[in-house]
Amino acid sequence: xxxxxxxxxxIEDEYQIIDPETRELRSFITQFLDGERMIMVEREIKPExxxxxxxxxxxxxxxxxxxxxxxVKQRRFxxxxxxxxxxxxxxxxxxxxxxxxxxxVTPLPRYQGVLQEMQLLAQRLLIFGMHVHIGIEDRAxxxxxxxxxxxxxxxxxxxxxxxxxxxxxxTGLKSYRSAVFADFPRSGTAEIxxxxxxxxxxxxxxxxxxxxxxxSKIWWDCRPHHxxxxxxxxxxxxxxxxxEAIAIAGIFQALVLWxxxxxxxxxxxxxxxxxxxxxxxxxxxxxxxxxxxxxxxxTEELPTRALVRELLEMIGxxxxxxxxxxxxxxxxxxxxxxxxxxRQLRVYDANDGDIKAVVDHLIAExxxxx
Amino acid sequence: MYYPSFNIxxxxxxxxxxxxxxxLLGYVTQSMAREKMVVNERAPNADLAKLIREGAVAAxxxxxVDINEARDKLLRxxxxxxxxxxxxxxxxxxxxxxxxxxxxxxxEMxxQYRQMAEDAQFVARRILAFGLRIHIGVEDRDLAIxxxxxxxxxxxxxxxxxxxxxxxxxxxTGLKSYRAVLVDSxxxxxxxxxxxxxxxxxSYVDTLMRTNSIPDPRRVMYDVVPHYxxxxxxxxxxxxxxxxxxxxxxxxxxxxxxxxxxxxxxxNMSFRLYDRILIAENKWRAVRYGLDGNLVxxxxxxxLPARTLIRELIDRVEPMARRLSSWHELxxxxxxxxxxSSADRQLAVWxxxxxxxxxxxxxxxxxxxxxx
Numbered sequence: 001x002x003x004x005x006x007x008x009x010x011i012e013d014e015y016q017i018i019d020p021e022t023r024e025l026r027s028f029i030t031q032f033l034d035g036e037r038m039i040m041v042e043r044e045i046k047p048e049x050x051x052x053x054x055x056x057x058x059x060x061x062x063x064x065x066x067x068x069x070x071x072v073k074q075r076r077f078x079x080x081x082x083x084x085x086x087x088x089x090x091x092x093x094x095x096x097x098x099x100x101x102x103x104x105v106t107p108l109p110r111y112q113g114v115l116q117e118m119q120l121l122a123q124r125l126l127i128f129g130m131h132v133h134i135g136i137e138d139r140a141x142x143x144x145x146x147x148x149x150x151x152x153x154x155x156x157x158x159x160x161x162x163x164x165x166x167x168x169x170x171t172g173l174k175s176y177r178s179a180v181f182a183d184f185p186r187s188g189t190a191e192i193x194x195x196x197x198x199x200x201x202x203x204x205x206x207x208x209x210x211x212x213x214x215x216s217k218i219w220w221d222c223r224p225h226h227x228x229x230x231x232x233x234x235x236x237x238x239x240x241x242x243x244e245a246i247a248i249a250g251i252f253q254a255l256v257l258w259x260x261x262x263x264x265x266x267x268x269x270x271x272x273x274x275x276x277x278x279x280x281x282x283x284x285x286x287x288x289x290x291x292x293x294x295x296x297x298x299t300e301e302l303p304t305r306a307l308v309r310e311l312l313e314m315i316g317x318x319x320x321x322x323x324x325x326x327x328x329x330x331x332x333x334x335x336x337x338x339x340x341x342x343r344q345l346r347v348y349d350a351n352d353g354d355i356k357a358v359v360d361h362l363i364a365e366x367x368x369x370x
Numbered sequence: 371m372y373y374p375s376f377n378i379x380x381x382x383x384x385x386x387x388x389x390x391x392x393x394l395l396g397y398v399t400q401s402m403a404r405e406k407m408v409v410n411e412r413a414p415n416a417d418l419a420k421l422i423r424e425g426a427v428a429a430x431x432x433x434x435v436d437i438n439e440a441r442d443k444l445l446r447x448x449x450x451x452x453x454x455x456x457x458x459x460x461x462x463x464x465x466x467x468x469x470x471x472x473x474x475x476x477x478e479m480x481x482q483y484r485q486m487a488e489d490a491q492f493v494a495r496r497i498l499a500f501g502l503r504i505h506i507g508v509e510d511r512d513l514a515i516x517x518x519x520x521x522x523x524x525x526x527x528x529x530x531x532x533x534x535x536x537x538x539x540x541x542x543t544g545l546k547s548y549r550a551v552l553v554d555s556x557x558x559x560x561x562x563x564x565x566x567x568x569x570x571x572x573s574y575v576d577t578l579m580r581t582n583s584i585p586d587p588r589r590v591m592y593d594v595v596p597h598y599x600x601x602x603x604x605x606x607x608x609x610x611x612x613x614x615x616x617x618x619x620x621x622x623x624x625x626x627x628x629x630x631x632x633x634x635x636x637x638n639m640s641f642r643l644y645d646r647i648l649i650a651e652n653k654w655r656a657v658r659y660g661l662d663g664n665l666v667x668x669x670x671x672x673x674l675p676a677r678t679l680i681r682e683l684i685d686r687v688e689p690m691a692r693r694l695s696s697w698h699e700l701x702x703x704x705x706x707x708x709x710x711s712s713a714d715r716q717l718a719v720w721x722x723x724x725x726x727x728x729x730x731x732x733x734x735x736x737x738x739x740x741x742x
Contacts, residue, residue: 101541119544119658121551183551185654191647202645209666210673211651218647274563274646275574279583282557294581301581 005260007253007322008135009067010230011245012057013074013238014048014128016090016362017082023359025098025126026087027051029106043077049111050126051104052095054078060135064253064324068246075242076370090362092340093128093163093177093237097355100126100167121184127163127177130238132249133230134256139196142224142231145259147192148269152255153221153235154280154293155308159331160236160248161288162340168355170348174288174341175237178281181219186212189277190220199224221281231256235281240340240365247330251311254318261318272296288339305335340365374632376625376694377507378440379432379602380617383500383610384451384738385468386418387461392731394471394498395460398422398451402432402505402600421458433507433600437622437696444614445741452739463734464617465712466500466535466549466609470727499549500610502532504621505602506628511568514596514603517631519564520641524627525593525607526652526665527683530676531703532608532620533660534712540727542720546660546713549609550653553591558584561649562592571596593653603628607653611712612737619702626687626700633690644668660711677707712737 017028029047046055056078058070079089100123105111115122136142161174173179181187193199206212215226221235233252239245262268280293289308292301312319312331319325338346343365344358351357379402386395396418434440451462508514533546545551554560565571575598578584587598593607605624611617634640652665656676664673684703691697709715715737716730723729 117658120538120541120548121545179555182555185650186647191645202647205648205668205671206651208671209651209668211666273574275558276577278557279578279581294583296577299577299580 003137005137005141005256006062006135007257008133008230009061009064009249009253010058010133010228011067011071011249012055012131012133013071013091013245014053014055014130015075015078015238016092016095016128017052017054018088018090018095018359018363020086020088020363023097023356025050025052025095025103027104028082028085028087029054030104031085043074045078047106047108047111049105049114049122051106052098053126053128060133064246064250064322064327067249068242068327071242071245072370075366079367079370088363089366090359091128091162091238091240091366092344092362093161093175094166094180095126096165096344096358096362097168098126100124118184124180124183127180128238129177129181129234130160130236130245130248132233132236132252133225133228134233134252135229136224136231136256137229139224139229141260141263142229143193143196143199144263144268145231145256146190146222146224147194147271148259149222149231149255150190150274150277151269151272151296152311153189153233154277154284155304155311156233156248156251157221157235157237157281158284158287158289158291158293158304159251159308159334159339160239160244161284161342162237162240162344164341164345165348165355165358170345173286174290174339175285177237178285184219186217187219188221189274189281190222191274192271237340240343240362241330242369243327244330244334244340246327250319250322250324250327251315251331254315254322254324257318257322258315270297288341289335290338290342308335372510374509374513374628375435375507376629377505377602378434378437378621378625379505379507379600380434380440380444380621381503381505382444382447382464382617383502385463385465385500385734386455386458387463387468387731387735389459389461392470392728394468397498397500400447402597402602418458418460422454432505436694437618437625437699440621441618441699444617448614448738448741452741461735462738463731464500464534464610464612464738465716465734466533466547467538467552468498469537469716469730469734470540471498472539499535499552501549501553501606502608502610502617502620504605504608504624505597505600506605506625507601508596508603508628508632509601511596511601513632513635514601515565515568515571516635516640517603517628518562518594518596519643520631520634521594521603521605521627522561522564522646522649523641523644523652523668524683525561525605526649526656527676527680528605528620528624528627529607529609529653529656530661530665530680531623531706531711532611532616533656533714534609534611534716536713536717537720537727537730542717545658546662546711547609547657550607550657556591558590558592560593561646561653562594563646564643568596609712612734613712614738614741615699615702616706616712618699619706622691622694622696622700623684623687623703625694625696626691627683629690629694630687642669660713661707662710662714680707 019026061067163177347361535549
């Protein structure tokens, strides 16, 4: 058996750039493009398909505390940069009302390529996620973790939900981003791969047959990264509050440690059918933390809040071992007062359905804790 | 294992079109129930609904022993629909989506999906999507699961032939089957995983029911499923197509393909089982490009034109079709390959008429009403 994984943390966020007057999404990235190259600013900004979207990633962090510092710096940076152009930043998985068909696509060949390939679906993909990388050096253990951790991902999604609106309408879902992303091939719950060879065979078959250039085009909720020695958790809506993002990253870190320790004792979490996990995933997207999810061990529906608490107890020892307990308070707060999506809906109702008030709320909340 | 009947049942969905505005007035779905075909109308207009309810005579037993009987039944149902249209002042069209109607203000039409609309909310509201469901009789339930597992690989090929939904809310989606995207955004849709046995499948469905995830087994809507009540395998990946000849050809192809899977099994062989993610790759290509793209042959790990691979499939199943006396209908697949699927023809009509979307509706109506 290999050594304990490093459990390093890296967080990638996708931010919305907003015009503070109209509250609409605003094309931004082209202002930093010189032909096909990014003009150097002090951090690497990754352009995305939509011009109003920017992706930033933290460096590899060794502790959650360090990850928080870096994420705070990163958010401050993008807020300042946008402010210099008279713009604002919001962290939410959908814009409450801006329309996907009005958005400009970043004029780089690879995005024109995506647009050509995915057509209207690419244009609709105006959604913003958070990707958390946890360092796992042993590939066999990374694949093993992917199989079993699939079970807990809907529970974490429920905590992160921040996309109840779409094109100005209440969607009835808490994570409409999840529904939009489902239109894409190779998205959603990861398939079971029994061994590293299974994974390699699958990527091999897809690349040899020209479907994808490499593993970066597998957009599952959880995947071994194609370059870094990390397991990448992609299921979450971007969290509006930085401290919620950090708490969730901490859950992923503790989960991996928990599974590693189980493995040392020849124990593993059960692997359930993808179709069953999808059931909970759907409930998380639909109801967030307000609904029920299924405990497939008991074959019983239980309130999502209770299952999330159970999950936290399950990994409690690891949370303490990693010394990240102080960062976990936002989870209690979410369980007591709702996730980002719930807060957006409350603001909407409190302002008699004024959707612009939701945008103002998002801009303000994105700055909280910085 | 006892040898399957390969009986046929076809469930079509029809759009009711306002002859003036070309808007969608409502739609009619059919479903196998008890011993006869039941026609369900979902029209927002009460008079229209009443007319259809009273006018639609049961089309007789839905189970057809072969494609010839299926042809007679299909034509009779379509004729009936056209007659009702004359009385009720509507036109009939068959296609995966209506080219421009929007869902706003049409929630009542979704009575069928009321429960689902509560569950699936916004996602379900988008579902003005019309499919063709093909039942093939495979009475041995474990054999049905075996066929379900293996035939998954060939479903994208069959979908290519049926693609008929390039437009959505007046936009050219750039896809050939936007219906597939709409449907697959609901839970329990798309290419299913493999199941070890009928027992394995039932225990999955029972788990969903026990946990209140679904009220009944009909909510499991994967591209191929064993029917919850009839001894049939239901193939539901296809778009509804306007031409009845296309429907029959695609049905004959589905039937012969099922027969091929069974034939292999009888000879102690099996079509290879591929991972869902690989099959989904081909489904995506079918959705995006229809007949005009490449599909991947995962046996040789090479992309080949969809038409080439579909011709190959037709070659493989021709002996089955001859045994099932369906070759004269299946053959029409060659015509579809040559002239394009309905999606291709809709796009051609649209371009030929200066991107007039109403001309597409007229074309769909004309094609659907042509029973020659």
